[in-house]
Amino acid sequence: MLMELTVRNFALIEEVHLSLEPGLNILTGETGAGKSILLDAMSLILGGRASSDTVRQGAAKATIEALFAVPVSNEFRELCEEYGIDLDDEGVLVSRELSAAGKNVCRVNGRMVTVQMLRRFGQYLMSMHGQHEHQTLTDPREQIALIDAFGGEDLLALRAAVEASFRDFRVARQKIREARLGEQERIQRLDIVRFQLQEIQEANPRPGEDVELEEERKRLAHAEKLFAAANASYDRLYSGEGRNSSALDQLNQTIVDLDGAVRYDESLAPTLELIKTALLHVEEAAHSLRDYRNEVEFNPNKLSQLDDRLNVLRRLRKKYGDTVEEILVYRDKLLRDLEALENHEENLERLSLELERAGKGLAKNAVALSKARRAASERLAKAVMKELGELMMPNTQFAISFTQIQEEDGLPIGERRVHVTEAGIDRVEFLFSPNVGESLRPLAKIASGGELSRTMLALKTLLADADDVGTLIFDEVDTGISGRAAQAVAEKLAVVSQSRQVICVTHLAQVSAMADTHYLIEKSMEDGRTRTAVYALDDDLRVQELARMISGLELTETTLRHASEMLERARKFKS
Structure with a gap:
């Protein structure tokens, strides 16, 4: 409320x-x-x-x-x-x-x-009925939705089952349609898949390889700068070549000076310990720079090989993915496609069985839904006529017709093939006769505005009872x-x-x-x-x-x- x-x-x-x-x-x-x-x-x-x-x-x-x-x-x-x-x-x-x-x-x-x-x-x-909503009574999709709503939870559960099995059926049907390629088209596709797969497999990329190679190439391309920086830094810290003394010498002398001073003023002791610690770190850093300098590699041939390998990976990335990981995902897809194309007949047979199973499941659910829907529609029609009688339409006849559209590529139901949607196999139509002696005709073609309004009021009243x-x-x-x-x-x-x-x-x-x-x-x-x-x-x-x-x-x-x-x-x- x-x-x-x-x-x-x-x-x-x-x-x-x-x-x-x-x-x-x-x-x-x-x-x-x-x-x-x-x-x-x-x-x-x-x-x-x-x-x-x-x-x-x-x-x-x-x-x-x-x-x-x-x-x-x-x-x-x-x-x-x-x-x-x-x-x-x-x-x-x-x-x-x-x-x-x-x-x-x-x-x-x-x-x-x-x-x-x-x-x-x-x-x-809330349930809202607008002043133009009675026009929805003329839409078969809305009519079938009204019946399902009136049918309650059991009928809606059947409809949900049909919707789920229809999705499975649609996917299976699409798969087999794609698999039924023309022979010439299949051979062409097979050639393309084999060529792309061969190109990726010959390159044999591994995850993260492009990133690693880019880093290695950067070091090789700038080897001279890296060596010069490490060597100069080592000299400043340790050897002191070309200078009066190195940083290490300066720190050692400072320690000697402060050692003498501490005897006269103990407050300098913490500062002395800091400098001793700094000496250890500088010495360790100098040794690390020396080792790094000695390991810097000058190798133009290896740099050329890296460039060649990176060019191969760049070509693959342009064609098959932005990263090596995406290329490998595409390679796996090609392997699956190749298997399906090479095992065409076996694949068709497997997909046919899948479609058959999905079709049987959908047919079972659709028939059950149709049966329940017809029973609900009979109850709804009687209830609507009772409501219309109370709305000064005592002679009104109201009925709901059911038809199924046969379709060559439709869902097998017994000996027939019928059109199917996520709503099932039924096409419904509300039929109406306002006067005695007149035959039932489609509601949209015979009912006046006032009759449509009262019919909608009757339906809304009944559906409110169903929806609570x-x-x-x-x-x-x-x-x-x-x-x-x-x-x-x-x-x-x-x-x-x-x-x-x-x-x-x-x-x-x-x-x-x-x-x-x-x-x-x-x-x-x-x-x-x-x-x-x-x-x-x-x-x-x-x-x-x-x-x-x-x-x-x-x-x-x-x-x-x-x-x-x-x-x-x-x-x-x-x-």
Whole structure:
């Protein structure tokens, strides 16, 4: 259940705060007042698509915050554990910030999440039906998704199994298609693989070789500089050739001088020890420089050999990888390709067996899914007709047809080959007949706007029972209806709201009269800016708002009395 909603700097809304109640929450207002803007904000909380254009002009960012009661489903709690989100009894706080620069920040209970993660959370919090969503009833993919959702966890588990086995089948089919190369193409590929493999194997690179050779080449190329530096440093430290004395001689003399001085002042003793230690280090460094100098190698022939070897490795890197390690990975791939190309027939036989096994697994799962889906569709069709009967469509016939498309390269099912997707082998279509004596025809071709709206309301009601979602949102579900049909829709919404929270935008007085809480959305001009405000109506203001919805701007005694009567009838119905 949605308990609190705060929207700041979103489109025309500067700041709106709603405390929503259980039951039926109705939103009304003049066209253009901002009802759709408020629902757009709710959609963003569910992970809907955002645009920086919706940030109120002059503001740095738009913010939407929604506080929900904690859903009872174990799946929601498992999702929170998966993303490391703490839950408590106070609720689930979902927020989303949109900056004018396009930055998008989503949080659940203070923890940052992605939009995709927010969508996963949203499916347990609210179910939203937009005013154009009834068009999805005409899409076969959406129709099959509705059946699967109605079928519950068992059917959805079967669909997940089909999706997994379809991926295996698709991979196996792609492998065998690639393996069934034309003979000429196979021979050409074989020649290329052999040539590349021979070039790498003849070079026989080893991991890290190029780095080692570059370091060795650097030393050989600069041997004279290295020798000169080591020799000069050795002279300065040890031999002192060409100088009065070496550093070692200077340190020895210093030690002699301080040895005499220490007898007169003991405070010089620590300094003397430091110099003695320095003498040992200088002597050790001098010996190391002497050894290094003697090992410096002057070898033009070896340098030339190194250059030749490095050129070989550079050519390989240009062709087969940026490093020797990548070249060796490519070599291993070539070995596998060579084996597959040379053992073409054996490989085809192995891949055929893999495809056959994957196909049998997919066929088994797809047939099981189709059987379960047909059973669920029969229950759904009966439930929809019952719901439509309560929505003033008592003579409506509703059915779901199943077909399978035969395909030459399709999945073997018995003696047939049928088209298969990750959704299985079924193609479904919702069939509809609104009047007695008329045959069933595709819903998209025969149903009016009002009939589609009521059919969607029926489906949403049934799916809410299946999903156990806490809040249902309807945006003008009463499109295209009036009179008795409007009253039936109002009563249906009232009944649904007894078991879950319903939030509904409407232009119909009959629906508004059923509200447990009625909110008015108004647009005004202040300081040269357009602002949208939302506030709850008390009983007197409800009468006035209903009268406006009945007759327009002019309120008369008759319309006010009619509005009061509608509210009284609604109270009696709900009680």
